[in-house]
Amino acid sequence: MTITLQQLDTPAAVIDTARMERNIARMQQRMNALGVRFRPHVKTAKCIEVARAQLAAGATGITVSTLKEAEQFFQAGIGDILYAVTIDPAKLPRALALIRKGCALTLVVDNPAAATALADFGRAHDCVFAVLIEVDTDGHRSGIGPEEEVLLEVAGILQRGGARVAGVMTHAGSSYELNTQEALAALAEQERAGCVRAAQRIRAAGIACDIVSVGSTPTALAAAALDGVTEVRAGVYVFFDLVMHNVGVCAPEDIALSVLATVIGHQPEKGWAILDAGWMAMSRDRGTAKQSHDFGYGLPCTIDGRPLTGYVLSGANQEHGILSAVHPEAVNQGEHIVTRFPIGARLRILPNHACATGAQYPQYLALSPDGALTRWERFHGW
Amino acid sequence: MTITLQQLDTPAAVIDTARMERNIARMQQRMNALGVRFRPHVKTAKCIEVARAQLAAGATGITVSTLKEAEQFFQAGIGDILYAVTIDPAKLPRALALIRKGCALTLVVDNPAAATALADFGRAHDCVFAVLIEVDTDGHRSGIGPEEEVLLEVAGILQRGGARVAGVMTHAGSSYELNTQEALAALAEQERAGCVRAAQRIRAAGIACDIVSVGSTPTALAAAALDGVTEVRAGVYVFFDLVMHNVGVCAPEDIALSVLATVIGHQPEKGWAILDAGWMAMSRDRGTAKQSHDFGYGLPCTIDGRPLTGYVLSGANQEHGILSAVHPEAVNQGEHIVTRFPIGARLRILPNHACATGAQYPQYLALSPDGALTRWERFHGW
Numbered sequence: 001m002t003i004t005l006q007q008l009d010t011p012a013a014v015i016d017t018a019r020m021e022r023n024i025a026r027m028q029q030r031m032n033a034l035g036v037r038f039r040p041h042v043k044t045a046k047c048i049e050v051a052r053a054q055l056a057a058g059a060t061g062i063t064v065s066t067l068k069e070a071e072q073f074f075q076a077g078i079g080d081i082l083y084a085v086t087i088d089p090a091k092l093p094r095a096l097a098l099i100r101k102g103c104a105l106t107l108v109v110d111n112p113a114a115a116t117a118l119a120d121f122g123r124a125h126d127c128v129f130a131v132l133i134e135v136d137t138d139g140h141r142s143g144i145g146p147e148e149e150v151l152l153e154v155a156g157i158l159q160r161g162g163a164r165v166a167g168v169m170t171h172a173g174s175s176y177e178l179n180t181q182e183a184l185a186a187l188a189e190q191e192r193a194g195c196v197r198a199a200q201r202i203r204a205a206g207i208a209c210d211i212v213s214v215g216s217t218p219t220a221l222a223a224a225a226l227d228g229v230t231e232v233r234a235g236v237y238v239f240f241d242l243v244m245h246n247v248g249v250c251a252p253e254d255i256a257l258s259v260l261a262t263v264i265g266h267q268p269e270k271g272w273a274i275l276d277a278g279w280m281a282m283s284r285d286r287g288t289a290k291q292s293h294d295f296g297y298g299l300p301c302t303i304d305g306r307p308l309t310g311y312v313l314s315g316a317n318q319e320h321g322i323l324s325a326v327h328p329e330a331v332n333q334g335e336h337i338v339t340r341f342p343i344g345a346r347l348r349i350l351p352n353h354a355c356a357t358g359a360q361y362p363q364y365l366a367l368s369p370d371g372a373l374t375r376w377e378r379f380h381g382w
Numbered sequence: 383m384t385i386t387l388q389q390l391d392t393p394a395a396v397i398d399t400a401r402m403e404r405n406i407a408r409m410q411q412r413m414n415a416l417g418v419r420f421r422p423h424v425k426t427a428k429c430i431e432v433a434r435a436q437l438a439a440g441a442t443g444i445t446v447s448t449l450k451e452a453e454q455f456f457q458a459g460i461g462d463i464l465y466a467v468t469i470d471p472a473k474l475p476r477a478l479a480l481i482r483k484g485c486a487l488t489l490v491v492d493n494p495a496a497a498t499a500l501a502d503f504g505r506a507h508d509c510v511f512a513v514l515i516e517v518d519t520d521g522h523r524s525g526i527g528p529e530e531e532v533l534l535e536v537a538g539i540l541q542r543g544g545a546r547v548a549g550v551m552t553h554a555g556s557s558y559e560l561n562t563q564e565a566l567a568a569l570a571e572q573e574r575a576g577c578v579r580a581a582q583r584i585r586a587a588g589i590a591c592d593i594v595s596v597g598s599t600p601t602a603l604a605a606a607a608l609d610g611v612t613e614v615r616a617g618v619y620v621f622f623d624l625v626m627h628n629v630g631v632c633a634p635e636d637i638a639l640s641v642l643a644t645v646i647g648h649q650p651e652k653g654w655a656i657l658d659a660g661w662m663a664m665s666r667d668r669g670t671a672k673q674s675h676d677f678g679y680g681l682p683c684t685i686d687g688r689p690l691t692g693y694v695l696s697g698a699n700q701e702h703g704i705l706s707a708v709h710p711e712a713v714n715q716g717e718h719i720v721t722r723f724p725i726g727a728r729l730r731i732l733p734n735h736a737c738a739t740g741a742q743y744p745q746y747l748a749l750s751p752d753g754a755l756t757r758w759e760r761f762h763g764w
Contacts, residue, residue, distance in 0.1 A: 010470065011764060043700060065662075065701045085701050088392065088644045088658050089726055110647050113725035141702055142647050142656050173699065262470045265492050265524050274524050276470050280447075281764075284666035284738055317555060318425060318737060319447045319467050320523055343495035344471055355700060356666055359742070362763040380762055381744040382393060382663075 011281035019256035041235030089117035110134035122162025130166040137194030140174040167211025175218035184222035196228035239354035246291035258348035273341040275321035283356035298349035393663035401638035423617030471499035492516035504544025512548040519576030549593025557600035566604035578610035621736035628673035640730035655723040657703035665738035680731035
């Protein structure tokens with residue numbers, strides 16, 4: 001029996017597969033044109049079917065944010081995995097177990113203590129870990145500055161056995177705070193130049209440094225050239241979201257993830273329709289709050305995906321969402337909201353942040369252009 | 383083999399069972415003294431073991447926020463369940479299936495359309511649904527005002543067969559915005575009086591209205607008297623959190639849920655230690671941002687649970703948390719953060735909002751006073 005969007009239990013996380021495939025093709029074509037490998041960050045979807053679509057389009061391996069993702073994707077047959085968070089030395093036994101099973105797992109460090117623990121553990125277990133040194137190119141999080149002395153110290157520690165410098169990686173996450181093509185292109189160049197410079201310094205010290213890995217969705221889509229870069233990583237582009245729309249790299253019509261919700265009540269004098277999708281369904285992510293357009297907890301769309309730009313998910317309790325007009329004075333309040341959104345009406349809400357919203361669900365419903373729905377499982381936890 | 387907090391994979395959601403039992407006893411003793419039944423809202427923990435501890439202390443049935451919780455808790459042997467969200471008519475078949483299996487499931491409506499659909503469905507399936515009418519006593523979300531005409535309209539619809547008015551319920555969720563005992567006690571009285579008034583109006587119309595159900599954690603702990611109330615509901619009190627601390631109903635030392643995290647890096651010149659607990663581990667909930675004390679993404683504690691009040695989880699990416707000093711000028715930055723929080727050091731982070739943080743985990747680790755850890759599963763999804 002096939003079910004339809006009208007029959008699904010709500011709330012539900014729906015993937016528009018045509019939009020997803022379009023987003024995947026757009027990014028892969030860009031990477032092909034720039035002459036770099038593409039290693040999608042699968043932390044956004046944590047879903048085998050999504051990763052397979054990315055690989056089928058031409059991606060070379062995947063990037064993960066947890067060892068659980070690495071274990072699950074390896075079990076599903078994906079063997080080339082970058083774990084892109086500086087490794088906690090206590091997690092090395094889990095990493096080693098994956099490598100022993102045949103996984104081509106690459107690790108990341110950004111400090112001498114972790115590098116020493118990793119190399120020591122590798123030597124003690126007769127393993128040579130492939131390691132990227134994380135480079136800080138925009139000051140937003142982790143990594144070693146391209147000109148810092150400790151960069152060569154870490155490279156030297158890794159080369160003493162038990163590990164090897166496979167390359168360098170960086171993530172210009174501050175790109176999420178920008179919103180012009182010029183600023184994004186400039187940050188993409190800064191990300192590229194800083195990471196390439198770090199690789200050059202390591203090579204100049206006589207240590208091989210093959211991989212130069214950069215990326216975030218906005219910089220990947222804005223980069224004019226990627227000389228010296230060997231691979232790019234990006235995650236959220238696969239679904240896009242309202243934060244990315246405000247950054248300027250997608251239209252609402254590109255957003256492939258939405259939350260199907262049902263109207264369960266009203267407060268007519270306040271102009272509210274109450275939905276069965278609150279923050280548990282949307283996540284607590286308010287990433288658009290400080291951007292040019294605040295979308296509250298999400299942008300409502302019709303059940304067939306057309307944005308209702310005059311409305312917003314303006315509030316959220318755990319299982320209640322509050323839908324209201326963006327400009328209440330411009331629409332007839334009171335009965336209007338009741339007749340416009342009657343009890344039982346179904347909507348699809350575009351999320352602020354696809355990575356956070358997806359994490360609220362044990363599964364997605366993949367919606368094909370022909371209306372067919374397929375359950376895709378999603379990983380949860382660590 | 384017993385594992386310790388030093389050996390757990392991080393991040394992990396740890397429940398201090400002594401604190402939890404103390405919180406449970408405190409609330410139950412209050413309810414006993416006030417002469418009302420207590421029906422805990424299990425949406426906070428979504429965990430069988432936690433609900434069993436609440437029932438063992440004297441609770442009468444449970445409150446749930448989703449039908450999945452109802453199904454899971456009923457399967458675990460808990461048969462008296464209030465589903466405290468206005469029912470979406472499309473969910474009635476799932477509710478009926480539970481009742482057919484023997485669950486004493488009570489539903490909620492707050493509008494004529496849902497009441498009509500519910501009564502029609504009940505008659506069509508030879509079932510008499512027990513229903514509470516939701517009353518709005520503080521304007522924060524759903525419900526019918528105690529004096530509104532539609533209250534009696536809904537009661538009348540329910541009494542035409544297929545359903546019956548079991549009572550009224552309200553939730554003064556705006557209590558989360560208060561922070562003095564006086565204001566909380568006043569809101570508790572407003573919540574009580576409004577709900578009792580609605581019951582009186584229904585009874586005056588010749589319709590039985592046995593249950594008068596009120597509650598939120600802050601009002602439950604602040605109410606001076608509950609005349610006319612038959613039961614109280616509260617959820618987050620079982621763990622408490624930093625939002626409740628700011629409201630003024632618990633101390634940090636009462637908070638039973640924490641996230642165990644490991645230091646994985648530093649940015650010494652910024653005064654940052656990087657943890658492996660980002661927003662995926664803490665949730666995106668920033669509930670303390672608009673309160674008297676902004677705890678960022680959480681309050682760090684030592685591994686044995688002592689708050690490090692000079693520090694805060696000041697930022698979070700998906701799998702990276704940024705720990706920094708509250709007053710950087712007051713501590714020696716630079717090397718200080720590295721020696722104070724070395725690579726591999728373990729901390730426990732108290733969350734802003736226990737309901738949101740818990741939802742990020744498939745399981746809890748229950749920590750007994752003797753240091754033993756037990757896995758407790760948690761429900762996920764709808």
